[in-house]
Amino acid sequence: MKDKKISTINLLLIIQLLIMVILFFLITLTISRSTKKNAIDHMTTITDERAHIIDDYVANAEKTLTYYSKAGQITDLLADPTNAKAQAAAQKYTEEFSKSVPNLEGIYVSEWNTHVLAHTNPNVVDMITRPVKSEEEGGDAYLRELQDALKAAGDGVYDVGIIISPASGAQVVSMYKAIYDESGEPIGLVGLGTYTDQLVETLDNMPIRGIKNSTYSMVNVADNKYIFNVDKSKITQQTENEQLIDLCNKYKGSTTEDTGYFEYKEDGEKKVSIYSYMADHGWLLMIDDSTEEVFSLTRNMRIYLSIFGLSVLGLMLLFHFINKKQQATAERLSNQVEKNEKTKESLTKAVFKDVLTDVNNRVAFSMDMDKTFISTERPCYFAMFNIAGFSAINTKYGNDAGDAVLVSTVDILKRFFKKGTVYRTGSDEFIVAIPADGEPDANNRMINNVNTVLVNLSKPHQTPNGYVSATYKSALVRMTSSVDTSIITVLKDLTNRNNPTPDNVKFVDLG
Template sequence: MKKLSTKITAMIVIVVVIGMAVLCFLTNSKVTNLAQKNAEESLSEAVKSRVELINEYNNSLRESVVAYGQSGIYWQYIEALKGNQESGNTADELYVLAEKYVQEYKENVYPDRFEGLFVADGDTKQICHSNPENIGNYLREDEDEREALMENLENVSSNSTYFAGMKATANGDGTMVLVNYYPVKNPKTGELIGVVGGGAYTQPLIDILNEQPVDGFENSTYYLLDVNNGTYLFNSEDNSLQGTEVESDMKNAIETAKELQSEEVVTALFEHNGVGYISAELYMPEQGWLFIMKDSQAEVFSESTNISHILILLCIIVAVAIAVITAIVTRIMMKPLPLIAESIARFGTLNLRLTDDIKPLSKRKDEIGNMANALREMAHGIRHAVHQLEDCRNDISGTAHTMGDAMQNLSDSVTNNATVTEELYASIANTNSSVSNVNDAVSNVFNSVDEITEKVDKSDEITDKLLAKSEEIKNGAKNALNVGRVKIEEQKEKIDIAVDGLHAIENINSMVDDILGIAGQTNLLALNASIEAARAGEAGRGFAVVAEEISSLADQSKETAEHIQAIVQDSNQSVENVRSCFQEIINYMEKDILVNFEKFAEASDEYGEQSNQISEAIEAITDSMHQLKAYMQEIVDSADAVAEAADQNEHAVTEIVEKNEVMQSISEQMGDITDTNSKNSNQINEIVEKFEL
């Protein structure tokens, strides 16, 4: 049980450690966030208060320069230098008065704050200075810069100054001053004629800032940067850096300030040279300055770090205490478990007797008591099960013999049933073969009847067509006979007319005779003309040629007429031949064709009557064949039903055979089971004898 209690204790300790670690992490994160938030707020307030001090210092300087510049003596002195006498004093007298005022003002107003006060003319040349060595120097060496300065002063009101920034003093010791210019104008004309101003030391401002510590930021540092020039105005870590160029990290801060142009405090966490810092910065747009204050995170978060360390230590102490208490409680709570384990081990040896140490444990109200009660109930249940097992063994032993006898009888019955079933199967198989043969024969007869029926149907259709054709031929013969008679009469008349028209050829003979007569006369005329031309001699030679041509033409006309006469004679003979041919054709059509048409018409009538008789006979045969086909269909359906019933019987017998085989197998299995039950009964008996109740 030591191992189990150790495991339980270890698991509890692990859970507690994990819980404590999570608690420490969440608490530390919360404390760190609160510390960071408080630090940012405190640092922001410190930055704001210091920027306010800077603004107050600048404002006081401005007010001092404005009060200094409003003295009327300066503009009079500048005008006197220009040759304009605005008062009863000369330029020298005015210089003495101005110099005296400068010195007195410097001594009476912030005597340690101003490095110097001066007066310059319109060309920025210093004409009066608290330090006379500077008289004659220009405020701006470059002429363009002088003009730019005067232009800026034009826009300055009478109650304000032009802030020229922070500059190093002329003595070269690195001292920085804040320079303010005030415009000097002629009150009569309003013309800008000069400038007065002063340079105030920055050290008093630094002293003021150093006198403002912040709780929790005792080692903090601050910087004032010139955003436009990228230089230090002052650096609390090293004041010698005033006026020098800032480092790269400060350049990044300047670029960010230019980009954001925000007048709110911006805080950030960053690392520099491996050291973590927290910073706050505020942009001063009026002056073009950036004030930055920073401190190390180790100092800022030192208190929260101490709290985290204390919390971690407390968590460790609590975890150790819980582990010790858990180990002690676990050992106490698990002390009875070895007794229960010992009893369970005896159960493994089939010893169901409980020791006296278990009984007191069952009275407990915790899980140990539940386990002890469960152990007692389990022992009681196993005893009861052993008694029931003994009874079952006796029942199994008795029923095993009875089942063996029953299974032997069942096996014999199954064997006899299988023999009878096989004989029945062989008989049904023969019956199915005979039914199949009958079915095939009936199918063949049905197919033959079906083919005959189809042929009879086709014959019926052909007979119908023959009847229609016969009727058509009969009607056509009668119509042709009637039309033929009419056409023969019409053609006979036309032939007679045509033959009569051929007699006109005989008139050509008389016309040819006339032509022959004319040709003879023409020939005589030509002969007479030739004779007369001969008589005329040379003068009638042309006439003789004409007479000769006419004679030649008369001969040709005679020959043509004789040829036509021969043709006409042949034509007359042909007309007679045509007449005789037409007469023979008419006689043939009247005596032969018309007679044959009459006989064909009579034969068509007889053929139509015979076709009707054939059609009626075929229709009767068709009806008989359809009826026979229906009877054969019924026979085929009956044969199919018989075949299907035979198949079902064969299938049923097959199933009976298969079931007999299954019964035989089951019978054998039951025999095996019976043998097994007998063996199990003996084994149960052996087991029951091993229990100690």
């Protein structure tokens, strides 16, 4: 009978062991996939952010060239290129304008045949940047190539791209814009080149959380040549990475932006590259790092799960010894009961606080309202601020960004309602209880305070994944009688009736 009992226990142990092994592999596989996806999503967000920085840099250069092309001194000169006074005025304006443009290599205006009329560098004036050569050397093909591109751009800017300047030998953003007369015929053009040093410095100085050894590079899909690379010798050289070449062929001529990643080996080290295709320019921006660093969380989770599995296995093998140590077990249980009592006490205290934002929660609101004495002589205001579409923020920027927006919201509410008490009554809603001061204009001042808070809440919030903007719905209620949690429903109903904006906050005096 005893042997049968032992066999039954052993059988149960074996079954439990098999179940544990199966669960171990399933959990490990699930967590590995999840952590890897999260790491890729995080780096994709960062890569897109870097791509937008580059887009903004080029867009600012385009605006600079457009402003220059519309200056009266420039248009007057092109209307009469031989006018010495107009040329002198345009040259003076060009030199003064150049001083206000950071990282400028040069900006100029020329006739349609590229005869320079005014330039940042006065020594370049009267040069022809694209002269007509002999038929053996191509004739006017070089000039016509530029003129055709300018006509195709119409009144917009023709971006040559990021190139090595033939004048300075430095890397610049190069662009041109045609200028037309009243009949729509081109009478000249303006050109600009800005150094990429500031752009490179900005990208270099932007750390990536949790990925310290990452590097970035950028390739022109039209010719497979590097625009940026941590190895300066590779700049303007064609890439030799087969997967990168395949991507260049895939996106060549594409007008649709895209993101993705690929893994490869370099000098025997496994690496992962997260890329963002910038369709407007035909550039492929990448952030590269070792798979060991990018997927370190996945590796660590596997280690932790392995340790956990071995620990559970050890506990199961020691199970039959537990019955022999009843006294020790009783002591451990006693200690555990004491620990649980302490934990219960801590949880009782914590139940009234929101862990993330460290403000009172809905339970605390209910308890406080039961104790709060509100009357005609001691009225109280209740302001609700509800983040509209909060789930979309978590989906687009990640939970860390959403948490940061919630914390930032509480900081702003505390800053502007110093005498009020902030409660988090829902996942995306907050209520501020503010005692009235009894002054005649209290209602107007309180509405103005809510408007001021809405303005500040509407500003982008700083998060680990960059600045995030959020939309808020708000309502304000004045009470002079007892309050319970139904006030939350009232406020929520008011916020859902319209879409409040500053100077249009829904206010109700419930008396």
